[in-house]
Amino acid sequence: MADKTRNLSRRDFLRLGAIGVGGATLAACAPQAAAPQVVKETVVVEKEKIVEQTVEVAKEVTVKETVVVSKEPTVLTVAHAWEAAFVPVQVEFDNAFNERHPDIFIKIVNSTWSNHNQIVPTWAAAGELPDIIYVHGRYAFPWNYEGIMMSNQDYIDADPEFNVEDVWEEARRLYRFEGKQYEIPYDHGPIIMAYNKDIFDAAGEPYPEENWTTDDFLAKAKRLTKDPIWGYSGAYGTIVGLGNEWGIALVGPFGGSVLNDEENEILLDSPESLAGLQFHADLIHKEKVAPTPAVAASFPAGIWIAGNAAMWGLPTWGIPQMVTFGDFNWDVVPWPKGPVAQVTGSFGSGYGTTRDSKYPDQCWTYLREYLSKEGMEFMWGASGRGSPARLSAYQSYLDAETAPDHAQYYRDALEKYAVTGHPYQTLAGGEIMDIFDRNTALIQTGDATVEQAVANIIAEGEPVLKAAEAKLKGG
Numbered sequence: 001m002a003d004k005t006r007n008l009s010r011r012d013f014l015r016l017g018a019i020g021v022g023g024a025t026l027a028a029c030a031p032q033a034a035a036p037q038v039v040k041e042t043v044v045v046e047k048e049k050i051v052e053q054t055v056e057v058a059k060e061v062t063v064k065e066t067v068v069v070s071k072e073p074t075v076l077t078v079a080h081a082w083e084a085a086f087v088p089v090q091v092e093f094d095n096a097f098n099e100r101h102p103d104i105f106i107k108i109v110n111s112t113w114s115n116h117n118q119i120v121p122t123w124a125a126a127g128e129l130p131d132i133i134y135v136h137g138r139y140a141f142p143w144n145y146e147g148i149m150m151s152n153q154d155y156i157d158a159d160p161e162f163n164v165e166d167v168w169e170e171a172r173r174l175y176r177f178e179g180k181q182y183e184i185p186y187d188h189g190p191i192i193m194a195y196n197k198d199i200f201d202a203a204g205e206p207y208p209e210e211n212w213t214t215d216d217f218l219a220k221a222k223r224l225t226k227d228p229i230w231g232y233s234g235a236y237g238t239i240v241g242l243g244n245e246w247g248i249a250l251v252g253p254f255g256g257s258v259l260n261d262e263e264n265e266i267l268l269d270s271p272e273s274l275a276g277l278q279f280h281a282d283l284i285h286k287e288k289v290a291p292t293p294a295v296a297a298s299f300p301a302g303i304w305i306a307g308n309a310a311m312w313g314l315p316t317w318g319i320p321q322m323v324t325f326g327d328f329n330w331d332v333v334p335w336p337k338g339p340v341a342q343v344t345g346s347f348g349s350g351y352g353t354t355r356d357s358k359y360p361d362q363c364w365t366y367l368r369e370y371l372s373k374e375g376m377e378f379m380w381g382a383s384g385r386g387s388p389a390r391l392s393a394y395q396s397y398l399d400a401e402t403a404p405d406h407a408q409y410y411r412d413a414l415e416k417y418a419v420t421g422h423p424y425q426t427l428a429g430g431e432i433m434d435i436f437d438r439n440t441a442l443i444q445t446g447d448a449t450v451e452q453a454v455a456n457i458i459a460e461g462e463p464v465l466k467a468a469e470a471k472l473k474g475g
């Protein structure tokens with residue numbers, strides 16, 4: 001990995017009145033500030049007083065008196081889904097925010113990603129939602145429809161300095177509902193290809209080139225597969241569903257699609273989509289350059305992390321895992337061009353204010369800083385935790401010490417050929433993802449052909465999509 005130089009220091013960020021980019025290690029982060037204390041606030045009270053009249057003119061003036069009163073800070077509860085190692089970065093941001101805004105105290109609630117997504121509806125049913133919550137793109141539409149979240153459009157319109165246009169359009173579209181921007185994305189990442197440089201070097205195989213194709217990819221995977229090395233370990237391993245970012249990455253290069261734009265029809269039975277699925281199934285069962293699910297399961301941390309895969313799909317949010325656990329040299333290259341197009345999938349996450357918050361103005365004060373250029377640089381860019389959703393903040397990610405040498409290829413993908421993968425605007429998203437996953441697994445284990453699995457997906461999935469559509473229309 002090449003040495004990186006950060007643009008701003010963490011000390012800059014911690015100065016009162018300014019936000020900067022973080023560069024220290026996680027262990028250096030301070031503990032979260034103590035519980036809020038009563039603070040003194042200077043309040044100006046106006047009292048009218050009539051002064052003595054003169055023979056010339058009667059004069060009325062306002063006399064200002066200054067009094068000191070006690071006021072408790074507003075406590076905002078913010079729910080995250082961070083891994084434990086990243087929480088200190090969050091705490092450091094919040095402590096600095098509290099210094100800039102002593103009238104607002106931030107209380108953190110942190111859960112695992114899966115637990116967070118399960119508990120939010122429970123909080124909503126009990127009327128106990130935190131003020132601000134993390135929202136994955138997959139859950140934005142149903143949570144907005146169900147009234148869990150509130151629109152931030154009025155705040156955005158009244159705050160031109162926030163400049164929402166600086167956020168990638170592909171990221172913002174996940175969080176629009178009925179024409180309004182509800183949540184604000186903080187990251188949005190595409191899938192591109194990662195490769196183990198040590199394996200390539202040992203085999204004397206040239207590294208993948210920027211304009212490579214799926215044919216080039218397959219040829220390299222064949223040449224590099226030699227026990228115990230697999231040419232390709234799949235996208236994050238062998239088991240890959242067809243929803244969100246992964247589905248379009250698999251079928252898009254072959255001209256296929258997973259769902260139509262209205263998300264009421266499954267398009268996997270088109271010749272192009274079938275060709276894409278067959279190509280990836282053949283990597284396992286015909287070409288034998290990718291492991292079966294059973295073999296993949298024998299590597300608990302993942303074949304790619306173990307250093308036994310020459311290539312694998314890698315979104316930006318997977319890089320921290322590579323940096324922490326991958327004990328080998330690696331880099332990234334664009335997703336290969338297919339017979340029809342160069343297409344890959346992208347997806348992201350964001351934050352928004354919930355309907356239960358009694359302090360929407362203070363929530364916006366927090367969100368506008370958290371999701372500003374400087375906030376994204378501090379939290380996700382310079383830390384390497386994820387690729388910022390703002391164009392202006394993206395350089396901090398490319399300059400991060402954790403970024404691979406050719407991290408620019410992620411930005412190139414966002415600008416040129418990454419597509420936000422469906423589903424993300426249906427109430428049936430969770431059910432459809434489950435149907436995709438179950439049937440994709442059958443392809444990968446060899447228990448179903450591509451055609452059989454797709455027929456099952458359509459038979460199960462389309463009634464679910466139609467029912468969800470009818471519900472939206474009030475039927």
